Structures are given as structure tokens and as C-alpha cells.
Amino acid sequence: xxxxxxxxxxxxxxxxxxxxxxxxxxxxxxxxxxxxxxxxxxxxxxxxxxxxxxxxxxxxxxxxxxxxxxxxxxxxxxxxxxxxxxxxxxxxxxxxxxxxxxxxxxxxxxxxxxxxxxxxxxxxxxxxxxxxxxxxxxxxxxxxxxxxxxxxxxxxxxxxxxxxxxxxxxxxxxxxxxxxxxxxxxxxxxxxxxxxxxxxxxxxxxxxxxxxxxxxxxxxxxxxxxxxxxxxxxxxxxxxxxxxxxxxxxxxxxxxxxxxxxxxxxxxxxxxxxxxxxxxxxxxxxxxxxxxxxxxxxxxxxxxxxxxxxxxxxxxxxxxxxxxxxxxxxxxxxxxxxxxxxxxxxxxxxxxxxxxxxxxxxxxxxxxxxxxxxxxxxxxxxxxxxxxxxxxxxxxxxxxxxxxxxxxxxxxxxxxxxxxxxxxxxxxxxxxxxxxxxxxxxxxxxxxxxxxxxx
Numbered sequence: 001x002x003x004x005x006x007x008x009x010x011x012x013x014x015x016x017x018x019x020x021x022x023x024x025x026x027x028x029x030x031x032x033x034x035x036x037x038x039x040x041x042x043x044x045x046x047x048x049x050x051x052x053x054x055x056x057x058x059x060x061x062x063x064x065x066x067x068x069x070x071x072x073x074x075x076x077x078x079x080x081x082x083x084x085x086x087x088x089x090x091x092x093x094x095x096x097x098x099x100x101x102x103x104x105x106x107x108x109x110x111x112x113x114x115x116x117x118x119x120x121x122x123x124x125x126x127x128x129x130x131x132x133x134x135x136x137x138x139x140x141x142x143x144x145x146x147x148x149x150x151x152x153x154x155x156x157x158x159x160x161x162x163x164x165x166x167x168x169x170x171x172x173x174x175x176x177x178x179x180x181x182x183x184x185x186x187x188x189x190x191x192x193x194x195x196x197x198x199x200x201x202x203x204x205x206x207x208x209x210x211x212x213x214x215x216x217x218x219x220x221x222x223x224x225x226x227x228x229x230x231x232x233x234x235x236x237x238x239x240x241x242x243x244x245x246x247x248x249x250x251x252x253x254x255x256x257x258x259x260x261x262x263x264x265x266x267x268x269x270x271x272x273x274x275x276x277x278x279x280x281x282x283x284x285x286x287x288x289x290x291x292x293x294x295x296x297x298x299x300x301x302x303x304x305x306x307x308x309x310x311x312x313x314x315x316x317x318x319x320x321x322x323x324x325x326x327x328x329x330x331x332x333x334x335x336x337x338x339x340x341x342x343x344x345x346x347x348x349x350x351x352x353x354x355x356x357x358x359x360x361x362x363x364x365x366x367x368x369x370x371x372x373x374x375x376x377x378x379x380x381x382x383x384x385x386x387x388x389x390x391x392x393x394x395x396x397x398x399x400x401x402x403x404x405x406x407x408x409x410x411x412x413x414x415x416x417x418x419x420x421x422x423x424x425x426x427x428x429x430x431x432x433x434x435x436x437x438x439x440x441x442x443x444x445x446x447x448x449x450x451x452x453x454x455x
Contacts, residue, residue, distance in 0.1 A: 035097035041244050042097045044072070044253035050266040051169050051192030051259060058195025058226055059276045061178050065197055067273035068224045071252045075100035076196065077231040078129055078172060081108055081115025089231040089240060090122055096244050099256035100124050102231065103172045103194070106131035106155030113159035120166050125258055127170030127194065128152045138177040145182050149191075168259045170194055192259075197225025197276065200239070208238035215243050219252070222276060 035042055047066065056062040066074060075093075080086040080102060093100060102119050104126060109116050119126050131151035134140070140148075149171065160166045169191045173182060176195055186193050198218035202211045215227060229236050247254070260266040272278035 037095060037097060040095070040097040041248040041254060043099045043256045046099075046256045046258060047074075048258055048260050048264055048267045049192070052187075052190055053266070054192065054274060055187040056183060056193045056195070057274075059197050059222075060199075061176060061195040062193075064274040065225060065276050066255075066257065067267075067269040068255060070223055071250075072224050072255050073219060073247060073252050074226045074255050074257055075229065076103065076172075076194070076226055077101070077229050077236075078103045079108070079133065080104055080231040081112045081119065082232040083112055083115055085234060085237050086112075086115050086231045087118070088237045090118060092237070092240050092244070093124075094122060096248075098244065098254050101127060101168075101170065101194075101257055103127045103129035103170070104152075104156050105129050105133050106152035107133075109152075109155045109159040116156060116159035120160065125168050125170070125256070126156065126160075126166065127168045127172065128156050129172050130174050131155060133174045135175040135177060137173055137175075137182055138179040140179070140182075142181045142185065145179070146185055149182075149186065165261075170259070194226070196228035197222055199228040200236075200243075202230050202233050202236045202239070206235065208235040211235050211239040212242045212246075215239070216246050219247070220250075225276065 047068075049066070054064055057065050059065045068074070075098065077089060077100060080089075081104060102124055104116055104119075106128070116126065128149070129152065130137070130148045132148065134148060137145050137148065153167070157164065157167055169189075171186055171191045172194045173179075178193075178195070183193050198215075198221070200211045200215035200218070215229075219225070219227065229240070258264070
């Protein structure tokens, strides 16, 4: 009996070891057995995330993104379901055994509830994308944004017959129009806000070739991340097969993201894995320390000024107070200097009256400098009058200085050339000065003297 017990124990240990080995097998190997296409791209692994630990992801708008390894890509599709194109996208993904995340619109889920159920049946993750896809959530009040979010979730749950376990707490803001009040509300509800790491611009009016080129170029630039697509565009349907084929050729792997639950814990990760380019020990990076949230112990503030505290001498303010029938203003008591300060201040002595008195002799000197006649009048004496000199004697000759004296010439003969004779200077200029100082002669007398003929 003991031998049989030992044998049974060995068999059970082998079964446990075998199950453990199967559990640690790579997801790609397990998926290869389930995928009918041996050459399919497939889904390399499943990543379980906790929305409460990392409420915002996607480097297009946030610091963190999904903890992906190099050459790992997560596919996401927005705005569905729309049967005409969403069913084709499902068929393409199924042919490559690829799992993705779909963000549905509430109005689309109401119009096509079967399309939502097809997503769950195919094993994809379903999140929400608001009720009516408004592009103004960054300017909405909180109540309206909350209604858009809650109604979109309710419509998608109605398509899933109210089964909350099938709906992931993932949300993508329409148009990526982020707003802090929206993000805070989503985080309070345990919903993870998804942005993206690179879009393909398939919502624009471009060709499917351009959608393919943008998707591959942007994936190659970052080498890992979340790809943003739309399952309601015909250009996306045309470009998707080539995108998946190129990713397989270049060694990229697809990761499927699901939310953590009580029975499914989050995938263990390190904090630096949630960054697109985490810092390493070989690269020195200087970072500014984050400012802590200060808590002020005292909230005392200064009292608000009232009109009675203002200066009553302000005429405009006084007029306004009278018109508004406000109480009379109190005059402001201006600070007065203390007597001790006045006594200590150095002062100059008052000048005496004699400082401003001008001596008599100095006054005469100043007057003489301006005019001798004024000085004589101030002194009380009269200047002597100069003797009168006839005007014809004081008047200088009219003959030019360079012309000689006039000489008599015979009748009919021309005078000879004038010889330059220098005019002798007068012996003294005193008579002229005296003449200039005499009293002014009346005009009639002066003209008569000028016409007199000498005897």
C-alpha cells in the first residue's frame, strides 16, 4: 500500500510539473496551436493592467504608456461598430490571429448591438468612446462630460445584455481633446484614460497607401507603442492587411491588453517600464525635483479695504460716495513727525537784513558801468556841456579816401587819372566825441546850416 501511495505521489508531481511547464510556455507557442494560419502574425502575449495604478497612458499626451518591450505594438480601433467596415476589420484580424482593443461609441452600439457582441465573441477588448463623439470635451462643463461618458458606457453595456465583466474600464476621449476635469472624473470611477503613441491619420481624406506609410513610419520611429486606427473607414480596411504583413516582416509582435480583475491580477512591472524611453544607469539625466503639495496651517488674510479707510481728499471718490449715498468718509490721519526728530535735524541760521543791503559806493559804481550820465544824476552833479561845433566842420569830407583833391582843368580837356592820395588822419578825435555828446540839434536848424554858403 505504501508503494502504491508513492507511485501516485510521483504521478501527481509529474502532472503538476507538466502543467507548470505549459503555463510558462510562451504565448506565441500556445497561440500557434490555436491559430489555423501557421504564417500568421499572431498575438505574442496578453498584458494585464490595473487602471487605478496607471490612470492615463499614451505618450501623445501623457508621460506614461503601456509597459511594452522593444518591437511590441498594441492595436486600437475607434468609432465603431459600423457593420460595413467593422466586420471586414474583424475578418482581417482573425486571419492573422491578432487581438486588439476597440473603443465603441454609445450611439453606434445602440444602432448595431450585434457588432459589439461580435467583438467580444472574437476575443477582443471593448472599451468606450463617449455617447455621441463630441469634439468639445475639453471645453465642456463637468456635468455634460459626465453624461457623455456615462451614457456611452450604458449603451455599450445594453448591447452586452448588461454583463459588466465583458466591458473593460478603458476610455478614449473623442479627438483626444483632453481636459483635467474629464480625466479626474474617469480616474475617480476607476476608468483608465487611453491616448496613443502614434496615429495613422486614417480619419483624414488621404489614400490607403498614405495610411500604411504613416503607420509604419511612426511605428519605426518609436519602435513600440499604441497604434490608433478607426474601424469605420474604408481606407483603414484597405491598409490594414499591408500594415500587419509589414509588422511581421520587420519582427514586430502584437500585444493584447486586458483589465485586471479579482481573478486576474495585473502583470508585474517596474515603474520605468511605463515610460517610452526609460532612463538607464548608463545615461546621466538631471531632473528637477517635483514641488510637493504644501498644506498651509494658517489661512489668515488681510481685511479687505473699505471705502471709509480711503483719503477723503479724493474729489472723485467723494463725489461717488455722495451719489451712491454712502456714509461720510472719515479723513485719514496722516502721521505727524515727532518733536525729537525735528530738534535733532540740522538747520541753518536765518540771514541778517544787512546781507541784502547794497553799499552806496557800490551802487554808483554799478551805475557808472552802465551809463556815466546815470551815475552823474545819481551823484547829483551835471556833466559839462561841450562847445557847439558847426555841423559842416564836424562832418567828414564826402570825398573818397582814395581820390585826390579836385583841380581845375582847362575847358574841353579831360582830367587826368585820379591819383591815390592817402587822407591824413585828424590830429585828434576829441571834437568828434564832443560833437557826439552835444545836445541834439532840431531838424530844421540842421538843414538850414547845411544849406548855408560860406562867405
